[in-house]
Amino acid sequence: MKKTETRIQKKNHSAIKAAGLKVFAQFGFRGSTLDQIAAESGLSKPNILYYFSSKETIYEALLAQLLTDWLQPVRDIDPAGDPVEEILKYAKHKLKMSRLYPRESRLYANEIIQGAPRIKSVLTGELRDVVATLAQLIKNWSEAGLIRVIDPYHLIFSIWAMTQHYADFDVQVQAVLGDGDHFDDAEQYLEDMLRRMLTV
Amino acid sequence: MKKTETRIQKKNHSAIKAAGLKVFAQFGFRGSTLDQIAAESGLSKPNILYYFSSKETIYEALLAQLLTDWLQPVRDIDPAGDPVEEILKYAKHKLKMSRLYPRESRLYANEIIQGAPRIKSVLTGELRDVVATLAQLIKNWSEAGLIRVIDPYHLIFSIWAMTQHYADFDVQVQAVLGDGDHFDDAEQYLEDMLRRMLTV
DNA sequence: AATTAATTTGACCAACTGGTAAAACTAACG
DNA sequence: CGTTAGTTTTACCAGTTGGTCAAATTAATT
Structure with missing residues (x-):
């Protein structure tokens, strides 16, 4: 299934999830923004959406x-x-x-x-x-x-x-x-x- | 202090608070919008802001x-x-x-x-x-x-x-x-x- | 080194956000 | 009934939102 995961993918997936956890846990789904997750993860917003198709997918x-x-x-x-x-x-x-x-x-x-x-x-x-x-x-x-x-x-x-x-x-x-x-x-x-x- | 409260003020203040409670309780402060509170209370958004100076004031x-x-x-x-x-x-x-x-x-x-x-x-x-x-x-x-x-x-x-x-x-x-x-x-x-x- | 695949970015968009201003309307009161 | 105070609406704004797209960049493979 997801055997083929680049080291970059692995790193960024977990970076985004870590950032998402931090933000979502504090503000809830609707109160959280992709910009916050972007800032927290150190990635740009479009880059995040390259790994997760939407805000909801991360959540x-x-x-x-x-x-x-x-x-x-x-x-x-x-x-x-x-x-x-x-x-x-x-x-x-x-x-x-x-x-x-x-x-x-x-x-x-x-x-x-x-x-x-x-x-x-x-x-x-x-x-x-x-x-x-x-x-x-x-x-x-x-x-x-x-x-x-x-x-x-x-x-x-x-x-x-x-x-x-x-x-x-x-x-x-x-x-x-x-x-x-x-x-x-x-x-x-x-x-x-x-x-x-x-x-x- | 607040002795001078019209019957309309009284009604609308409590209508807004009731609506705000419903919305804020479900979505939290950041996840809630004035439009939701407006819809829930049956008042228009500017009308709400006539009674409460901001979203935060209601909260x-x-x-x-x-x-x-x-x-x-x-x-x-x-x-x-x-x-x-x-x-x-x-x-x-x-x-x-x-x-x-x-x-x-x-x-x-x-x-x-x-x-x-x-x-x-x-x-x-x-x-x-x-x-x-x-x-x-x-x-x-x-x-x-x-x-x-x-x-x-x-x-x-x-x-x-x-x-x-x-x-x-x-x-x-x-x-x-x-x-x-x-x-x-x-x-x-x-x-x-x-x-x-x-x-x- | 050349080619391909994966990654990142910048520019952008339509919808929505909280909030404003002034005009229009309604109620209260003498 | 007219005047004033209180109320509501319409139109609007600047900033933010989730998300797109093509171009630019970087990494992996041959």
Whole structure:
């Protein structure tokens, strides 16, 4: 398929995506301009359109990458593992993602807040299925007496909400707690919360 | 001050703010246009600029209103009340806000995600102070043995994250759970979680 | 070195952007 | 009813937007 990629293509594709991520994550799709992405990437505007046929193509490429990166760890949850530790592992992974890739989180947040016009089909398709599978697994664990009886869906939402909060609302967190990295404290709180919620 | 407001002024001011809320909440400040707000409000573009001197003025009016509405319930928490019930009351109030005014929540989310360029001073000022006061109160409750020892700041963040999640990520929630109102389940989950976290 | 393929640029465009100015219209009030 | 204050519209503008095109430049291949 895309075996034939020049070193220049490789470099510029990733330069454009990096710039696009930065800009789109901050301003959303409609609030971002090709000129900004051009300036950020160091390429000229027509040059960008030589590699991506439109502004939307860049945006969609970023979203597609993001979705696969985010769904995989859900699939990696081991039904045979220790329930509490598996859920904790996933939650911590999600939090680490927020710490290391806050812009990806913000890009996604922007898209969802705006009604997910470009990925709604993924949400009601792939995402829905993956979450349904996980929810069923959690329910089984509950019924087997391995964890407390709990609404699996809202448990998942609470993990997503709390982990992404530290990326998406970073400015607010910094304003309240002062500048610095608060992810270690957040992780401790999250672990405490999940253990309390899951253990019988 | 603004005692002298015609009935027409009153009507149009609120029509513009309603339209602006709808548009800004979906597209963020930069992604929104006066033409959209004009179309949504049923007024002409120059007519809008007769009531608000610029696009930014509308946006700022909305944000200002929002911030006072959001900070008040934090101040209303009663230090003399029952700690668990006071925190629960606040959390439920916040969740109800998400249910009734999801667009306000999205407007705020957009602003924060984009780095809060227009309200950073409020965050590091009023918001920070109000939260610090609440955090101190929670700490006192902890030390008095009325609630479990807990990081007050991350407790507050978790309440914000979870309640706002149901407004800001509504599309995702609907995609996963199916269309309908899921706030009752969310409230139950939230109450369960907070009781578990707060009771000794 | 010559030829071809890949890359970059500059000039350009039509649609849209926030905002203005003045004229036309409507409501309020004595 | 006439006058004034308040409101709305029409026409407009300069800057920005996503995107095009052909020419110029550079890299790869023979």
